[in-house]
Amino acid sequence: MRMTSLSILLFLSTSLGYAQSTTEFFSKSDTFFKDHVKDGRVAYKAIKENQTALNELLAMAKEIVVTKDNTAVYQAFWINGYNLLVIDGIVKNYPIKSPLDKPGFFDKNKNEIGGTSITLNDIENKLLRKNFPKEPRFHFVLVCGGLGCPPIINASYMPSTLDAQLEKQTKLALNDPGFIQVHKNKVKISQIFEWYKGDFEHDGKVVDFINKYKSEKLPENAKVSYYLYDWTLNESN
Numbered sequence: 001m002r003m004t005s006l007s008i009l010l011f012l013s014t015s016l017g018y019a020q021s022t023t024e025f026f027s028k029s030d031t032f033f034k035d036h037v038k039d040g041r042v043a044y045k046a047i048k049e050n051q052t053a054l055n056e057l058l059a060m061a062k063e064i065v066v067t068k069d070n071t072a073v074y075q076a077f078w079i080n081g082y083n084l085l086v087i088d089g090i091v092k093n094y095p096i097k098s099p100l101d102k103p104g105f106f107d108k109n110k111n112e113i114g115g116t117s118i119t120l121n122d123i124e125n126k127l128l129r130k131n132f133p134k135e136p137r138f139h140f141v142l143v144c145g146g147l148g149c150p151p152i153i154n155a156s157y158m159p160s161t162l163d164a165q166l167e168k169q170t171k172l173a174l175n176d177p178g179f180i181q182v183h184k185n186k187v188k189i190s191q192i193f194e195w196y197k198g199d200f201e202h203d204g205k206v207v208d209f210i211n212k213y214k215s216e217k218l219p220e221n222a223k224v225s226y227y228l229y230d231w232t233l234n235e236s237n
Contacts, residue, residue, distance in 0.1 A: 022073055022159075025060050029080045030156035032057055040151025041236035042087055048094045057084060058113070065115040068131060072159035075128065077114065079141050079157045082123045085111045086145045089120075090233065098231040099145040106144070129199065136199040136209065137166040139192050140173045148190065148230035150179065174213040181227060185219045188227040 032053050036043045047054055061081050066074045089105055090096060099105045110117045118127075128138050143152040150173040157165050173179050181188040193206050200209040207224065211217045218224075 021060065021064050022066065022077065025057070025064060026076065026080070026156050026158055028053075028057055028060070029084065030158070032084075033152075033154050033156055036087075037152055037154035038236055040153075041234050042090075042145075042152060043236045044087070044090055044094050044233070045235075047087065048091050051091065054084070054088060054091065058088060061114065062112045063115070070159070071132075072162050075132070075135075076157045076159045076162050078123055078127050079138070081113050082120060082142050083152060085113065085120060085123075086143060090145050096233065098233055100231050129196075133199075134202055135166075136196075136202070137170045139196060139199065140169045141166060143234070144231075145234055146229070146231040147234050148192075149234070150176075152234065171213045174210050175215055180210060180214065180218075182216075182218065182222075185221050185223055187218055187222045187224050189224060191226045191229045194226045 035053070036047055061077075061084070064077065066077045068074050086099065088111075089102065089109065090099060093102045096102065102109075106120045108119065110119060113123075124138070124142055128135075128142075132138070140150045141153075141157060143149045150169060153165075153169065155165075179190055187207075189206070189210070193200060193210075197206060200206045203209070207218050207222060
């Protein structure tokens, strides 16, 4: 069926508006993270005292609808959206010592974002992990607000640089001696590898995944165990 001139105009206007809204969202998210994140810690108190920037970002994100047709935009939007919503949830309950102090923080509380109402767990598990089952690097960029998580970056995840950012954060985490704790042939690793074990075993065992990114490889006879996850709030001083 041939498109009329009006149909073409409406299509172009919608596409342009979509591009502008996502571009603005990524740009303003970048500014927000730069202003409120330092060394993997979040300035929750400062955000609580002035919530204007965060509220404007989430109001924008509420109206944006992304599709899997553009994988990079889709993934970057939901990664940034997840991290912003975690910050928002903590700010709403601040002062708080851990996100777990708020019942239903991850699995019950609904958030209005991306044209839908959704929990944090569903963003992670249904929109990201389920749709991209062979992308384990999500676990190093989705930040739960606890110190046990890999650190949040002071920048937005951008569609044009997303793959490089995913790679960088994964390498940083797996080369952090606090995240992968090695003592001779005994290795303690994050419970992330226990909870989501299958995500890391597409091309071998969990140790194989770690060694793919780790500069100093884990010993072949490594005795692997898990250290307790630290849910203490990742708050800046």
